[in-house]
Amino acid sequence: MADADEGVKPANGKPETKLLDELEKGPWPSFVTEIKSAQGVTGGAEDLLGQLELSYEDKVSHWKHGGLVGVLGYGGGVIGRYSDVGEQFPKVAHFHTLRVNQPAGWFYTSEALRTISDIWERHGSGLTNMHGSTGDMILLGTTTDHLEATFQELTHAGFDLGGSGSAVRTPSCCVGMARCEWACFDAMKLCYDLTMAYQDELHRPALPYKFKIKCSACPNDCVAAIARADLSVIGTWKDDIRIDQAEVANYATAGVDIQKDICANCPTRCMDWNGKELNIKNRDCVRCMHCINAMPKALRPGVEKGAVILIGAKAPILQGALLSSVLIPFVAADELLDTLKELIQRIWDFWDEYGTNRERIGELIQRVGLAAFLDGIGLDPAPEMVSAPRDNPYIYYQPAKEDEA
Amino acid sequence: MPTFEVEGKKYDVDEDGFLQEPDLWTEDVAKDFAKSESIDALTDGHWKVINYIRNYYLQFGIAPMVRKVCKETGYKLSEIYQLFPSGPAKGACKLAGLPKPTGCV
Numbered sequence: 227m228a229d230a231d232e233g234v235k236p237a238n239g240k241p242e243t244k245l246l247d248e249l250e251k252g253p254w255p256s257f258v259t260e261i262k263s264a265q266g267v268t269g270g271a272e273d274l275l276g277q278l279e280l281s282y283e284d285k286v287s288h289w290k291h292g293g294l295v296g297v298l299g300y301g302g303g304v305i306g307r308y309s310d311v312g313e314q315f316p317k318v319a320h321f322h323t324l325r326v327n328q329p330a331g332w333f334y335t336s337e338a339l340r341t342i343s344d345i346w347e348r349h350g351s352g353l354t355n356m357h358g359s360t361g362d363m364i365l366l367g368t369t370t371d372h373l374e375a376t377f378q379e380l381t382h383a384g385f386d387l388g389g390s391g392s393a394v395r396t397p398s399c400c401v402g403m404a405r406c407e408w409a410c411f412d413a414m415k416l417c418y419d420l421t422m423a424y425q426d427e428l429h430r431p432a433l434p435y436k437f438k439i440k441c442s443a444c445p446n447d448c449v450a451a452i453a454r455a456d457l458s459v460i461g462t463w464k465d466d467i468r469i470d471q472a473e474v475a476n477y478a479t480a481g482v483d484i485q486k487d488i489c490a491n492c493p494t495r496c497m498d499w500n501g502k503e504l505n506i507k508n509r510d511c512v513r514c515m516h517c518i519n520a521m522p523k524a525l526r527p528g529v530e531k532g533a534v535i536l537i538g539a540k541a542p543i544l545q546g547a548l549l550s551s552v553l554i555p556f557v558a559a560d561e562l563l564d565t566l567k568e569l570i571q572r573i574w575d576f577w578d579e580y581g582t583n584r585e586r587i588g589e590l591i592q593r594v595g596l597a598a599f600l601d602g603i604g605l606d607p608a609p610e611m612v613s614a615p616r617d618n619p620y621i622y623y624q625p626a627k628e629d630e631a
Numbered sequence: 632m633p634t635f636e637v638e639g640k641k642y643d644v645d646e647d648g649f650l651q652e653p654d655l656w657t658e659d660v661a662k663d664f665a666k667s668e669s670i671d672a673l674t675d676g677h678w679k680v681i682n683y684i685r686n687y688y689l690q691f692g693i694a695p696m697v698r699k700v701c702k703e704t705g706y707k708l709s710e711i712y713q714l715f716p717s718g719p720a721k722g723a724c725k726l727a728g729l730p731k732p733t734g735c736v
C-alpha cells in the first residue's frame with residue numbers, strides 16, 4: 227500500500243502491547259516505538275507487534291526454525307521466515323527478510339531511500355532495519371511470491387542483494403576519507419572493490435561458513451572490524467605521529483592538562499610533556515589513537531599510511547567470542563587491494579582443505595594452531611602476531627620445527 | 632500441511648516446497664518438482680547432480696557441502712546455477728527429495 231497516508235487506521239485495529247510497552251520506558255531508543263510508528267502502513271507492523279507480545283506472554287519465539295527461499299541465480303540474500311501462529315497474525319505468517327547491499331560508508335541520497343521505502347511498501351511490510359550487523363539494509367517481512375518482483379525493482383533502482391549463509395558477507399567500511407581526516411587508506415573504495423571482486427562468492431554460497439570482511443580506515447575502528455569480521459582491515463601508519471607544537475601549546479593554554487589527560491593516559495607511556503614541548507617515542511606507540519582523538523588539531527597520523535590486516539574475529543556461537551589477531555602488520559595503502567586478494571585466496575584454499583562444515587576461519591586457526599595456519603598460507607611468523615607475551619612460565623614450550631630437524 | 636500438486640499428483644511438502652517424507656522419493660518426484668524450480672526438462676547434467684546428492688544423503692544422512700558437489704560432479708558453481716537456477720540447496724536438494732538443508736549446501 228504505497229499510497230497509504232499517515233494516520234490511516236488498520237482494519238484490525240492496533241494490537242494490545244502491555245508487555246512490549248515496558249520496552250518503551252526509560253531514556254533509550256526503543257524498537258517497539260519504532261515499529262509502532264509504522265502502524266497503519268501495510269498492517270505488517272500491527273501483526274508483528276501482536277506476535278511479539280504473544281511471544282513475551284508465552285516466553286517462546288513464535289518464529290519457526292529456518293526457511294529456505296531465494297531468487298533465481300542467487301543462493302543467498304533472502305532469509306526465509308515463517309510464523310507458527312500465522313492464522314492469528316496473517317500479515318506475518320510468511321515474513322522473509324531481504325538483505326540489500328548498502329553503499330560503501332552508508333551514503334544515500336534522500337531519493338534512494340525513498341525509492342527503497344516505496345518498493346518495500348509495495349512488496350513487503352514496509353519495515354526496515356537500517357542497518358543489520360553485517361552492514362546491509364535489512365528489509366523485513368515479505369512473502370515468497372513477492373521475492374522476484376522485489377529483486378527486480380531493486381536491481382532496476384541500482385541495488386543488489388547482500389550475502390547470507392555460508393558465503394562472503396557484504397563487506398562494510400567506515401566513512402573513511404569521505405569525512406574523516408584520520409583515514410589512512412580509502413576504506414570506501416577498498417570496500418567497493420572487494421565487493422565487486424567477490425560477487426560470485428557473495429551471492430552463491432560455497433565456503434565452509436560465513437566470511438565477513440570489514441574495513442576501518444584508522445585504529446579508532448568505527449565499524450568494529452576487530453570484533454566482528456573474519457578479515458579485518460584497519461588503517462594505521464608506519465612513521466611518526468605528526469605534531470604541531472604550537473597547537474599543543476594552545477590546548478595547554480585552553481586548560482587541557484597535557485601531562486595528566488594525554489601523557490598519563492597513553493597506554494605505553496611513550497609521551498613526554500615538559501611544559502613547552504610534547505615528545506613521542508614513536509617506536510613504543512601502539513597506535514591507540516588516544517592522544518590524536520584528544521588533541522585533533524595538534525596531532526595527526528604519520529604520512530606513511532596503510533593498514534594492518536587481522537584475521538579471525540567472530541561472535542560466540544559454538545565457541546566463545548574471538549577478536550581478530552594480526553596477520554600482516556602493515557600493508558601500504560596503494561598495495562592493499564592486491565595484497566588482500568592474494569591473501570584471501572590463500573586463506574580460502576586452506577579453509578576449504580581443512581575447515582569442517584560451519585567452522586569459522588578463527589575457529590579453524592584455534593584448532594590447528596597459528597603456526598600450521600601460517601605454514602599453510604605461506605606467511606612467516608612475525609612478532610606483531612603475538613598479542614601478549616606468555617605470562618605463565620610453566621607452559622611446555624614446543625621448539626620450532628627447524629630446531630627439531 | 633501444504634501440498635504440491637502437479638498433473639493430478641499430490642505431494643506433502645513443507646512451506647518451502649521440500650518433500651515431507653524423503654523416503655517417498657522416486658525419479659518422478661524430481662521430474663514433477665522441476666517445473667517449480669524453473670527447470671523445463673531434466674537433462675543428464677541434472678541427473679548427475681541429483682543422483683550424487685541423493686546417494687550422499689542416503690549414505691550420510693545430510694546434504695553434501697557445495698564444494699563437494701562441484702568436485703564430485705565436475706561442474707563449476709556457475710554451471711550448477713545454470714542447471715538449477717535457484718541454487719544447489721533450494722533447487723538441487725529439493726529435486727533430490729532431501730529434507731530442507733539447514734545451511735549445508
Ligand code: SF4
Nearest residue numbers: 400406443444447448
Ligand atoms: S575508523 Fe577512523 S577513519 Fe574511519 S570513520 Fe572512524 S575515526 Fe574516521
Ligand code: SF4
Nearest residue numbers: 492511512514515517
Ligand atoms: S596513539 Fe596511543 S600509544 Fe600512540 S602515542 Fe598516542 S596515546 Fe600513546
